[in-house]
Amino acid sequence: MTGHIALLCGIVLFSILAVLAKDLIKAAISLAVASLLLGILFFLMGAPYAGVFEISVVAGLITVLFMLTIALTKTGGDVRESKAVRIAFPVFFIAFIVIDILVMASLLPKIHVLAGGTETGTFGDVLWKQRTFDLVGQLAVILAGVFAVLALFRKRDKDE
Amino acid sequence: MIFLFIGLPLVVAAFMPLIGKVSKKVAPDVLANAVFLFLLVLAVTSGRQLIGQGPVLQSLSWLGEPLAIQIAVDGFSLFMLMAISLVTFCIGLYSINYMTHYGSKANFYALLLMMVAGMNGLVLVTDLFQLYIFLEVAAVASYALVAFGLEHDELEAAFKYLMLSVVASAAILIAIGLLFGLTGSLGFAAVGDALRGLDAKLAVGFCAALFIMGFGLKAALVPFHAWLPDAHPSAPAPISAVLSGLLIKVSGVYALARIFYNVFGLEAGGALSQALMILGAISIVVAAFLAIRQSDMKRMLAYSSISQVGYVVLGIGIGTPLGVAGGLLHLFNHALAKGLLFLNSGAIQQSTGTRNLDEMGGLAKRMPVTAATSLVGSLSIAGVPPLGGFWSKLLIIMALVQAGHGVLAVVAVLASVVTLWYYLIMQRKAFFGKLNEKWAAVKEAPFWMSAATVLLALLVIGSGIFFAAIIKSWIQPASESLAKGLQTALHGLGGF
Numbered sequence: 001m002t003g004h005i006a007l008l009c010g011i012v013l014f015s016i017l018a019v020l021a022k023d024l025i026k027a028a029i030s031l032a033v034a035s036l037l038l039g040i041l042f043f044l045m046g047a048p049y050a051g052v053f054e055i056s057v058v059a060g061l062i063t064v065l066f067m068l069t070i071a072l073t074k075t076g077g078d079v080r081e082s083k084a085v086r087i088a089f090p091v092f093f094i095a096f097i098v099i100d101i102l103v104m105a106s107l108l109p110k111i112h113v114l115a116g117g118t119e120t121g122t123f124g125d126v127l128w129k130q131r132t133f134d135l136v137g138q139l140a141v142i143l144a145g146v147f148a149v150l151a152l153f154r155k156r157d158k159d160e
Numbered sequence: 161m162i163f164l165f166i167g168l169p170l171v172v173a174a175f176m177p178l179i180g181k182v183s184k185k186v187a188p189d190v191l192a193n194a195v196f197l198f199l200l201v202l203a204v205t206s207g208r209q210l211i212g213q214g215p216v217l218q219s220l221s222w223l224g225e226p227l228a229i230q231i232a233v234d235g236f237s238l239f240m241l242m243a244i245s246l247v248t249f250c251i252g253l254y255s256i257n258y259m260t261h262y263g264s265k266a267n268f269y270a271l272l273l274m275m276v277a278g279m280n281g282l283v284l285v286t287d288l289f290q291l292y293i294f295l296e297v298a299a300v301a302s303y304a305l306v307a308f309g310l311e312h313d314e315l316e317a318a319f320k321y322l323m324l325s326v327v328a329s330a331a332i333l334i335a336i337g338l339l340f341g342l343t344g345s346l347g348f349a350a351v352g353d354a355l356r357g358l359d360a361k362l363a364v365g366f367c368a369a370l371f372i373m374g375f376g377l378k379a380a381l382v383p384f385h386a387w388l389p390d391a392h393p394s395a396p397a398p399i400s401a402v403l404s405g406l407l408i409k410v411s412g413v414y415a416l417a418r419i420f421y422n423v424f425g426l427e428a429g430g431a432l433s434q435a436l437m438i439l440g441a442i443s444i445v446v447a448a449f450l451a452i453r454q455s456d457m458k459r460m461l462a463y464s465s466i467s468q469v470g471y472v473v474l475g476i477g478i479g480t481p482l483g484v485a486g487g488l489l490h491l492f493n494h495a496l497a498k499g500l501l502f503l504n505s506g507a508i509q510q511s512t513g514t515r516n517l518d519e520m521g522g523l524a525k526r527m528p529v530t531a532a533t534s535l536v537g538s539l540s541i542a543g544v545p546p547l548g549g550f551w552s553k554l555l556i557i558m559a560l561v562q563a564g565h566g567v568l569a570v571v572a573v574l575a576s577v578v579t580l581w582y583y584l585i586m587q588r589k590a591f592f593g594k595l596n597e598k599w600a601a602v603k604e605a606p607f608w609m610s611a612a613t614v615l616l617a618l619l620v621i622g623s624g625i626f627f628a629a630i631i632k633s634w635i636q637p638a639s640e641s642l643a644k645g646l647q648t649a650l651h652g653l654g655g656f
Contacts, residue, residue, distance in 0.1 A: 103366070132228040137281065137293030140170055144274040144297055148304030150177060151267040 004044060010037045019089065028066040035059035161206060162218050162233055165241055165280040169195055173273035180266020189256045192269035196252040199276070200245035207238045208633070215641070217286070231284040235637025236488075240283040240414055242634060243492055246619070247405045247499045248276050251398045254503050254612035257605070258398060258510065262309060268396075271308075275301035275402065279410045288336045288346045288419070295332070295378070295411050299325055302407055306395040317394035324387040328377035335370035338363060352423045364424065368432055371419055372439065379412020381473060382443040385466045389450075392465065393458035393515065397506020400458060404465040405499035409491050413469065417476050421642040428479030428563060436477025441568050443470030448578040452585070457505045457515045460586060461498065467579065468494045468541060474572065475556040476642070478563050484639040485631060486555030492630070493540060493548035493623055500537040500616035504530050507605035507613065508590065512598075517586060522595030526602040529610045531591040533617035538587055540620045542580035548623030 014034035021027040035058040042051035127135070172195050179187050210216050215234035220227045233241075252272075259268050278298030285291050303325070307318035340346055342363055343354035355364060373384065380388035388408070392400045416436075420426040426433055447466035454460035472494065475487025507530045508523065509515050524531035540547035543554075553576055560569035604610060623630060 106362075128228075130228050131289075133230070133285070133287075133290050134293060136166075136229065137290060137297060140274065140277060140281070140297040141293065141300055143170070143174060144271070144278070144300040144304075147173070147177070147267060147270045147274060148300060151264060151271060151304050152307055152310065154264050154267060 004041065007037050007041045007044070010034075011041070016093065020086070024070045025067065028063055028070065031066075032059045032063040035063075161202075162210070162216070162231055162284065163220060163229075164202060165199060165284060166231070166277050168199065169273040169277040169280070173270045173277065176266045176270035176273065180264070185260065185265055188266040188269045192273060193249070193252040193256070195273065196245065196249040196276075199241075199280075200249045203238065203242040203245045207233065207241060210238075230286050232286045233284065234641040235634075235639075236414075236418070236641040237283040239488065239492075239634045239638035240410060241280060243495050244276065244279050244283075244406055244410065247495050248272070248402065250499060250612045250616050250619075251401050251503070253615070254401075254506075254609050255398045256608040258506055258609055259396065261510075262396060268305070268308060271301045271305050272399075272402070274298075275305065275407070279406060282410055283414055286348055288339065288348065288351065288423075290346075291415060291418075292329070292332055292336055295415065296329065298407060298411055299329070299378075302399075302403060305399040306391050306403070308396055308399065309394075314394045317390040321387045321391040324377055324384075328374040328384075330374075331370045331377070332374035335367040335374065338367050338370075342367075348418070348423050352425065355424070365431070368420070368424060368435075371416060372435060375412045375416040375419075376439060377412075379408050379416065379469050379473070380466050381412070381439050381469065382446045382466060385443070385447065388466060389459050389462045392462040392502075393456060397458075397502055397509065400461075400506070401499040401502035404462065404502055405495040408465065408469055409472065409495060413472055413476065413491060416473075417642055426479055428483075430479070433477050433479040436473050437565065437568060440470045440472070440474030440477055441571055443467060444474065444575045445470075445571060448575045448582070452578065452582045455517050457508065457517050457520075457586065457590065458502065459515075460517070460582065461501050461505060464541065464579065464582070465494075465498055467575065468498065471553065471556055471572065474568065475552075475559065478556075478559050478565070480559055480563050481639055481643045482555060482562060483559035484642050485635050486552055486557075486559050488638050488642075489555060489627070489631065489635050490549070490552035492634070493552045493620070496616055496620050496623060497537040497540040497549060500533060500613055500620060501541070503609070503613050503616065504534040504537065507609055510609075511602045511605065517589040520590040520596065520599070521593050522591070523599060523602065524591035525595050526599055527591075527604050529604055529614065533613040534591065535587060536617040536620050538583035540624065542583045543576045544580065546624045548620055548627060551624060551627040 011034050014030045014037065017030035018027045018034060021030055035054055039051045039055035039059060042048070042054055172191060176188060176191070179191060210233060215232060217230060217232045220229040255265075255268070255272075259265050262268065275298050278294050278296075278301060281294030281297060282291055285294060303318050303322045306321055307314045336346070339351055339355075342358060342360055343351045345351050345354060358364075377384040377387075392403050395403060420432050420436070424432060426436075444467050447463045447470065451460050451463035451467060454463060468490070472487045472491045475483050475485075475490060478484070478487075505515065507527065508520070511527060512520065512523070514520070536547065540549040543549045545551075553572065557569045557572050560566070560572060605613070
């Protein structure tokens with residue numbers, strides 16, 4: 001349990017660093033570390049497939065994409081932001097944590113979590129035989145993302 | 161057949177960039193509009209017959225092997241499909257002329273088709289997680305469409321919309337996760353069934369609060385509305401029309417109503433009903449007063465959308481069949497009228513280069529079609545008889561009185577007067593009075609833009625004249641699906 005809590009604290013810490021870091025590379029690395037810790041947490045909580053995806057895709061592949069993009073586009077490097085953001089974010093975050101602890105402390109003991117239902121099975125069974133429609137939806141999300149990139153990074157035509 | 165509502169726009173969108181390489185304008189225009197027309201015909205003709213014997217659950221198979229893809233149509237989802245198809249068809253026509261100066265039409269239509277596929281998927285799914293996924297499909301497409309013009313304001317508005325929408329998505333996902341933990345299932349019926357056997361009021365209440373926050377953000381209900389007055393005016397006019405006319409209703413109101421009625425089993429007078437009514441009433445009043453102060457035409461329309469969605473939520477929140485019918489009829493009327501008004505604002509902006517009402521004046525002389533159709537839309541939303549908005553507001557007010565909510569009925573009437581006030585201000589400033597010399601050379605909107613607005617104006621007038629037939633054919637089956645609450649999900653669609 002202590003290990004779980006330590007990992008959760010690490011995830012929160014590196015997530016905050018990812019938001020606050022002025023250097024984009026440091027922000028991307030912080031995010032990757034947070035994802036890595038989350039992946040380890042998934043393993044410890046008995047969800048190895050989620051852990052593998054989290055570490056390979058989020059901590060690995062996406063971080064590589066971030067690095068490549070930063071390397072290809074970096075000119076000035078640091079992100080400029082107002083001082084108000086640096087003050088407001090920690091205040092908001094502390095308020096959120098306090099509210100979260102208070103709500104969850106009263107709520108969690110009253111949630112009776114069931115030990116598995118009708119939708120359990122092996123990873124392959126769940127993904128391909130029970131949740132096929134999710135894959136269609138996720139393909140659509142990816143497709144929408146691709147079109148968004150095509151539209152937002154397009155070259156303006158001469159007649160525009 | 162039902163899967164075409166999702167599959168067809170998805171497949172055509174996938175090929176649209178390639179088609180755009182062959183023909184930059186004509187082929188994307190023709191193909192996208194053909195899809196919108198086909199979906200409209202499918203919803204209006206086949207859909208009604210399909211649910212003639214009650215809700216239909218359809219499972220897909222591939223080479224004889226059943227796939228785990230189930231979609232369902234009942235009166236409520238068919239009504240939403242019809243509204244989506246009708247408005248997007250008009251928007252498709254309008255975009256033929258309007259989107260020319262933006263360029264990259266193939267990309268635009270690809271994103272619009274993705275948004276339509278997302279909205280259609282959202283109303284056809286039978287499962288909480290699938291609802292979330294299709295919500296994201298529509299949302300991702302809409303972020304890009306808001307920023308499509310690539311100007312500073314558009315990018316800033318899209319980013320603000322994205323950030324607040326992510327918060328909404330997180331709240332929705334947490335609620336879905338908690339419900340899955342509680343019930344071990346994600347299907348609407350299975351979750352509803354399991355919740356009935358659980359003594360977990362606090363946990364369910366917390367999930368309901370998260371859903372209200374998440375879907376309230378998507379629907380832009382006050383106090384979750386901050387993103388909408390920036391995002392909707394910044395988007396190209398056809399997208400403003402889809403966002404205000406459809407997306408906030410599908411991803412906000414539809415999802416909220418479906419979950420509250422068919423999963424949680426909302427009952428008239430219960431805590432969920434009270435919460436929705438209070439949120440609806442606050443949105444009506446606050447946004448109406450904020451709209452008065454606006455000099456930016458599209459921003460005023462955006463605030464008006466928040467106020468009118470408040471009426472829809474108020475009606476649905478009452479929980480009685482009359483209230484639900486009124487709320488759904490207002491959803492339909494507002495989708496048509498607000499779509500029309502945003503298209504008109506786009507026509508004015510394209511002709512004059514401004515959205516500032518104080519700079520306009522006398523435009524009716526130069527743009528008579530835009531002025532006339534705009535008047536029709538404004539009067540309908542303000543609730544002037546015999547237009548559609550009058551009947552839907554009347555039903556909501558009657559339902560409030562019938563359910564013993566006299567104070568809210570008075571609030572709804574007074575806010576309607578305020579609505580009429582700011583729409584008359586808009587009409588006077590934009591179209592009436594002496595023609596501003598700057599606009600002496602202004603011309604009426606091009607053919608397809610005018611055709612789309614005239615079609616929508618005729619539909620707005622028709623929805624008022626034939627409101628009884630619309631209620632009987634579309635609203636009644638939809639409100640019955642909701643009013644039956646858990647019964648619809650559990651017994652009408654046993655396979656959920």
